[in-house]
Amino acid sequence: xxxxxxAAPRPTDVYFFATCVVDQFFPGAGMDAITLLEREGIRxxxxxxxxxxxxxxxxSGFRDEARKVAALQLSLFPNNWPVVVPSGxxxxxxxxxxxxxxxxxxxxxxxxxxxxxxxxxxxxxxxHVLGYQPEDKGADCTVVLHTSxxxxxxxxxxxxxxxLLGSLNGVTVAQQDHESECxxxxxxxxxxxxxxxxxxxxxxxxxxxxxxxxxxxxADCGCLMNILGHAAWKDEQxxxxxxxxPGEHIxxxxxxxxxx
Amino acid sequence: MSEHxxxxxxxxxxxxxxxxxxxxxxxxxxxxxAMDFLITKRAAQFPSPEELETLRTLxxxxxxxxxxKLPALLLQLEENLxxxxxxxxxxxxxxxxxxxxxxxxxxxxxxxxxKGKSMVSxxxxxxxxxxxxxxxxxxxxxxxxxxxxxxxxxxHIIMPAIHKTKEEIARLFNEKVxxxxxxxxxxxxxQIGRRVLREKFLVADIGLSGVNMAVAETGTLCLVENEGNxxxxxxxxxxxxxxxxxxxxxxxxxxxxxxxxxLTRSATGQNISTYFNMISGPRKPGxxxxxxxxxxxxLDNGRTQAYADEQLRKTxxxxxxxxxxxxxxxYTRIGGHAYGTTYPGPIGKIISPHLLGLExxxxxxxxxxxxxxxxxxxxxxxxxxxxxxxxxxxxYSAPHANPAMRGQGAGYSRLVTSIWRGWAAVYxxxxxxxxxxxxxxxxxxxxxxxxxxxxxxxxxLKPAPKRLRDMLRERG
Amino acid sequence: xxxRDRILAKLNAAPVLPKADPDVASWYETHRNQESTADKxxxxxxxxxxxxxxxxxxxxxxxxxxxxxxxxxxxxxxxLVAPGTAHGQRAINELSPSDVECRAYDVPIEDWKTEMFxxxxxxxxSARCAIAETGTLVLWPDADEPRLMSLVPPVHIVLLDAATIHNTFYEVMQxxxxxxGLPTNALLISxxxxxxxxxxxxAYGAHGPKELVVLLIGDxx
Numbered sequence: 001x002x003x004x005x006x007a008a009p010r011p012t013d014v015y016f017f018a019t020c021v022v023d024q025f026f027p028g029a030g031m032d033a034i035t036l037l038e039r040e041g042i043r044x045x046x047x048x049x050x051x052x053x054x055x056x057x058x059x060s061g062f063r064d065e066a067r068k069v070a071a072l073q074l075s076l077f078p079n080n081w082p083v084v085v086p087s088g089x090x091x092x093x094x095x096x097x098x099x100x101x102x103x104x105x106x107x108x109x110x111x112x113x114x115x116x117x118x119x120x121x122x123x124x125x126x127x128h129v130l131g132y133q134p135e136d137k138g139a140d141c142t143v144v145l146h147t148s149x150x151x152x153x154x155x156x157x158x159x160x161x162x163x164l165l166g167s168l169n170g171v172t173v174a175q176q177d178h179e180s181e182c183x184x185x186x187x188x189x190x191x192x193x194x195x196x197x198x199x200x201x202x203x204x205x206x207x208x209x210x211x212x213x214x215x216x217x218x219a220d221c222g223c224l225m226n227i228l229g230h231a232a233w234k235d236e237q238x239x240x241x242x243x244x245x246p247g248e249h250i251x252x253x254x255x256x257x258x259x260x
Numbered sequence: 261m262s263e264h265x266x267x268x269x270x271x272x273x274x275x276x277x278x279x280x281x282x283x284x285x286x287x288x289x290x291x292x293x294a295m296d297f298l299i300t301k302r303a304a305q306f307p308s309p310e311e312l313e314t315l316r317t318l319x320x321x322x323x324x325x326x327x328x329k330l331p332a333l334l335l336q337l338e339e340n341l342x343x344x345x346x347x348x349x350x351x352x353x354x355x356x357x358x359x360x361x362x363x364x365x366x367x368x369x370x371x372x373x374x375k376g377k378s379m380v381s382x383x384x385x386x387x388x389x390x391x392x393x394x395x396x397x398x399x400x401x402x403x404x405x406x407x408x409x410x411x412x413x414x415x416h417i418i419m420p421a422i423h424k425t426k427e428e429i430a431r432l433f434n435e436k437v438x439x440x441x442x443x444x445x446x447x448x449x450x451q452i453g454r455r456v457l458r459e460k461f462l463v464a465d466i467g468l469s470g471v472n473m474a475v476a477e478t479g480t481l482c483l484v485e486n487e488g489n490x491x492x493x494x495x496x497x498x499x500x501x502x503x504x505x506x507x508x509x510x511x512x513x514x515x516x517x518x519x520x521x522x523l524t525r526s527a528t529g530q531n532i533s534t535y536f537n538m539i540s541g542p543r544k545p546g547x548x549x550x551x552x553x554x555x556x557x558x559l560d561n562g563r564t565q566a567y568a569d570e571q572l573r574k575t576x577x578x579x580x581x582x583x584x585x586x587x588x589x590x591y592t593r594i595g596g597h598a599y600g601t602t603y604p605g606p607i608g609k610i611i612s613p614h615l616l617g618l619e620x621x622x623x624x625x626x627x628x629x630x631x632x633x634x635x636x637x638x639x640x641x642x643x644x645x646x647x648x649x650x651x652x653x654x655x656y657s658a659p660h661a662n663p664a665m666r667g668q669g670a671g672y673s674r675l676v677t678s679i680w681r682g683w684a685a686v687y688x689x690x691x692x693x694x695x696x697x698x699x700x701x702x703x704x705x706x707x708x709x710x711x712x713x714x715x716x717x718x719x720x721l722k723p724a725p726k727r728l729r730d731m732l733r734e735r736g
Numbered sequence: 737x738x739x740r741d742r743i744l745a746k747l748n749a750a751p752v753l754p755k756a757d758p759d760v761a762s763w764y765e766t767h768r769n770q771e772s773t774a775d776k777x778x779x780x781x782x783x784x785x786x787x788x789x790x791x792x793x794x795x796x797x798x799x800x801x802x803x804x805x806x807x808x809x810x811x812x813x814x815x816l817v818a819p820g821t822a823h824g825q826r827a828i829n830e831l832s833p834s835d836v837e838c839r840a841y842d843v844p845i846e847d848w849k850t851e852m853f854x855x856x857x858x859x860x861x862s863a864r865c866a867i868a869e870t871g872t873l874v875l876w877p878d879a880d881e882p883r884l885m886s887l888v889p890p891v892h893i894v895l896l897d898a899a900t901i902h903n904t905f906y907e908v909m910q911x912x913x914x915x916x917g918l919p920t921n922a923l924l925i926s927x928x929x930x931x932x933x934x935x936x937x938x939a940y941g942a943h944g945p946k947e948l949v950v951l952l953i954g955d956x957x
Contacts, residue, residue: 018728018729020687020697022728023697023727023728023729024697024700024701024723024724024727025721025722025723025724026724027724027726027727027728027730027731028724028731030728030731031728031731031732031735034732046728046729046732048690048729049690050690051686051687051688051690051693052687052693054687056683057680057683057684058649059630059649059652060652060656060680061625061649061651061652061653061654061655061656061657062653062656062677062680062684063653064684065680065681065683065684066684068684068688069684069687069688071688072687072688072689072690149629149630149631149632149633150632152632153631153632153633153635153636154632180633181589181631181633182589182629182631182633184589184629185629186628186629186630186631187630188626189626189627189628189629189630190629190713190714191711191712191713191714192626192627192713193275193278193590193626193627193713194712194713194714194716194717195275195278195279195282195283195716196278196282196590196593196594196627197629197713198282198713198716198717199282199288199593200589200590200593200629201717201718202717203292203593225721226718229714229718229719229721230717230718232718232719233715233717233718233719234717236719290935293936294935294936297936298936311767314763314766314767315763315767318758318760318763321755321756321758322758322760324753324755325755325756325757325758327753328752328753328754328755329754330747331744331747331748334743334744334747335744344920350738350739350740350743351739352739352742352743356739400943401933402931402933402934402942403931403933403934406933406934419932419933419936420933421933421934422936424934424935425935426934426935426937429934446934446935446937446939447939449934449939450931450934450939450941450942451941453942454941454942454943457943458853458943459853461853461943462849462850462853477915478914478915478917478918480918486929486930486931486932486942487929487930487931487933487942487943487944488887488929488942488943488944488945489942489943491883491887491923491943491944492887492888492943492944495883495884495887495921496845496849496884496888506743506747512757512915513909513914513915514760514761514906514909514910514915515758515760516905516909517760517764517904517905517906517909518760518763518906520905521905528932531783531869531870531871532870532871532872532905532924532926533926534787534925534926534927534928534929534930534944535923535924535925535926535929535944536872536923536924537921537923538918538921538922538923538924539920539921540918540919540920540921540922541920542920543920544879544920546879547878547879547882547920548841548843548844548845548879548882549844549845549882549883549884550882550883550920550921558743560739560743560746564743564746564747564750567746567747567750568746568749568750568751569750570751570753573750573753
């Protein structure tokens with residue numbers, strides 16, 4: 001599906017909402033996503049006041065706290081430009097939960113609904129808005145793609161990452177078992193229920209490794225933090241010095257493969 | 261509320277029980293294998309995404325339509341059942357329901373009750389009540405029979421003995437059933453169960469069953485099953501007692517086929533169950549078999565609390581297919597017993613707080629990664645993740661007047677609340693956020709090596725040396 | 737107030753959220769085809785065979801011969817029949833000279849329950865109609881052909897007229913006007929009794945019939 005041909009004209013400007021995880025833990029992924037967008041001739045605006053979408057508090061049952069944080073973000077995107085988010089779960093929060101979060105506040109509710117329509121997950125934006133056709137310049141390799149539950153079930157953009165990787169000539173995308181199953185992150189869940197979350201990420205890593213892929217890519221840094229954090233822990237346990245399964249954000253992978 | 265001392269384990273022990281299963285590779289593999297099997301079978305039943313989606317929408321509409329008219333439909337059901345000769349009883353609590361059932365047993369000097377599968381009877385712990393009253397209550401669903409013989413509880417609402425291997429069942433039969441040699445041949449094990457239970461069906465005084473749907477316009481009780489024990493329980497003994505939650509009523513017979521189709525395809529991946537048993541009355545004059553008395557017990561047990569709230573009411577749409585637990589990565593890792601409630605898995609997390617109060621279930625809702633698999637497969641589109649978040653909110657917020665739920669605020673902690681308030685104070689302020697994250701990146705080496713549950717299987721989290729905003733600033 | 741009044745009071749105090757009556761009919765119209773009698777018969781057959789039932793195509797003239805063959809092949813010497821039905825009478829008349837004994841269900845179950853549970857190897861009933869979509873027999877047991885006939889004997893043999901096969905369950909209840917009145921017990925049967933309760937391994941003959949045989953009566957060949 002290439003919506004770019006039928007939909008609105010190609011935007012000249014976008015906002016970039018990095019998410020708190022990318023800002024603090026995966027800044028390289030954010031940088032690469034911005035570079036990739038700019039290379040496509042798009043001006044990328046990064047509102048400096050941005051913090052977090054509010055999801056950690058929201059899913060923990062602290063709606064008031066989530067609302068306060070969300071209200072800040074709501075005010076950061078005044079122009080009618082798309083807002084690109086390099087995370088399915090934060091995009092899902094802003095697109096689907098902001099409107100209900102501000103239900104009781106007519107002004108902010110209207111803002112939230114309007115913003116909702118402009119929220120795009122990064123791979124969704126590349127495929128459906130830009131019609132991005134990457135030209136692969138890298139060596140042949142096999143990767144495995146992990147898609148977050150929010151990207152899959154909330155945003156419905158589980159196919160766009162696969163589309164992007166599939167258009168790279170030298171890249172084989174391996175198929176893991178239980179692909180659609182959660183990696184066990186779930187934010188606070190990973191801390192509150194470490195046994196269950198640990199079992200889930202253990203199984204996820206096994207499935208990913210069983211494919212024989214050289215690396216894992218994902219469009220969600222929350223999942224990556226969990227999966228790679230467990231992979232590194234496992235490597236330490238096994239006395240390995242090099243990562244048994246390296247991984248990165250899909251933006252970094254795409255940028256490297258297509259670098260001139 | 262009820263004085264009845266329900267035998268359900270408090271959620272306090274949840275983590276420990278979950279840990280036991282997680283650390284048992286054999287059980288883990290057995291749950292994983294069984295759930296994979298059910299997931300695959302369900303998927304094969306819905307080859308067309310369009311059909312699945314429109315049928316789920318229809319199922320949701322049917323359930324919501326009927327819940328919208330619930331009080332009127334219950335009266336209509338009562339009237340038509342009564343006209344058909346079925347005696348209707350109402351119970352607000354498990355104690356009341358047990359008292360009604362025991363009363364009927366007593367009136368017939370009953371010694372033996374055979375039970376078809378009924379989760380509501382588990383909910384009220386009927387077997388305990390019968391035991392105390394000197395009545396032998398015998399489970400006849402193969403899985404329930406095995407679980408009862410082992411002195412356990414069901415670990416899955418559709419497959420009660422899913423946690424047991426055939427070898428364990430072989431040993432159990434060898435030990436507990438007189439005259440049975442060890443065999444782990446599944447066919448032989450089932451035939452042993454059949455032989456034992458046939459003798460019970462022959463002499464039982466009372467047959468007890470659940471209800472999958474009750475049709476108001478015709479006064480009909482519908483039961484879905486594969487084994488035939490449900491039919492035997494409702495046909496062979498002289499008295500049949502059915503028990504159901506008040507939410508199971510539908511107005512029209514025409515509502516039944518879509519729900520039946522969704523139920524069997526979602527539950528076990530069958531296009532239909534072996535039997536669909538529609539009971540509209542006791543034996544009529546001239547008929548040669550069937551019970552001479554049929555009773556229906558309508559149970560509330562907290563359902564009216566869910567009903568009172570527009571959002572929470574969606575909990576009652578459930579048709580008890582179990583697809584949410586089959587697809588739940590948490591259930592798959594820990595099995596049903598860890599939950600310590602009658603209904604495990606995602607549906608258990610959202611229904612149990614109404615049955616047992618949030619005091620006993622406050623932590624259940626937190627045991628979810630919010631992956632959304634349950635909501636995605638629910639045949640009647642219950643927004644389970646949304647309801648889990650609502651329950652977290654009800655549980656963790658400070659106790660207040662007129663709460664929507666019994667036990668509201670049971671999970672409230674001044675400390676946790678102030679942590680979230682502090683978090684919000686930082687993240688709503690660009691300046692504070694900037695300062696805190698700047699410090700985090702500069703003093704990243706100060707991050708502790710042990711970070712609670714996170715580092716049990718992961719390396720510690722450490723902020724990057726430069727934040728994205730720093731990198732952008734430097735780039736100019 | 738008793739429990740009934742208290743429950744109803746709580747429900748009546750809740751917000752009223754009326755919803756439109758869902759259009760079940762149009763879902764079936766859009767999603768299920770109307771098939772020819774032959775197609776329905778073949779869909780019915782393949783579905784119920786998948787569920788482990790045996791199906792034999794017979795005619796009005798030939799079904800007794802097939803019945804006898806089935807019983808002989810299974811070494812069944814006693815058949816439970818309903819003497820008040822035409823097919824039951826025909827079985828009594830035509831099987832009696834053979835080595836198959838026809839046991840008539842002619843008295844209330846209380847008078848012979850033990851025999852029913854222990855000494856009846858097979859039964860013969862008719863089906864009221866059937867459902868092609870799911871391979872389902874529809875039975876309305878009555879005073880002549882009581883409920884336990886299709887449940888207790890280990891082998892259940894069913895006569896079905898192919899002309900009575902409907903496309904869907906929804907169609908059956910609409911065409912036959914079930915909403916206007918149902919018997920004390922209406923049954924859908926879609927194969928022999930089964931269970932997968934032990935390690936999800938399928939086993940037949942859990943509590944009901946171990947074998948289900950359908951004599952599918954079609955036109956003369």
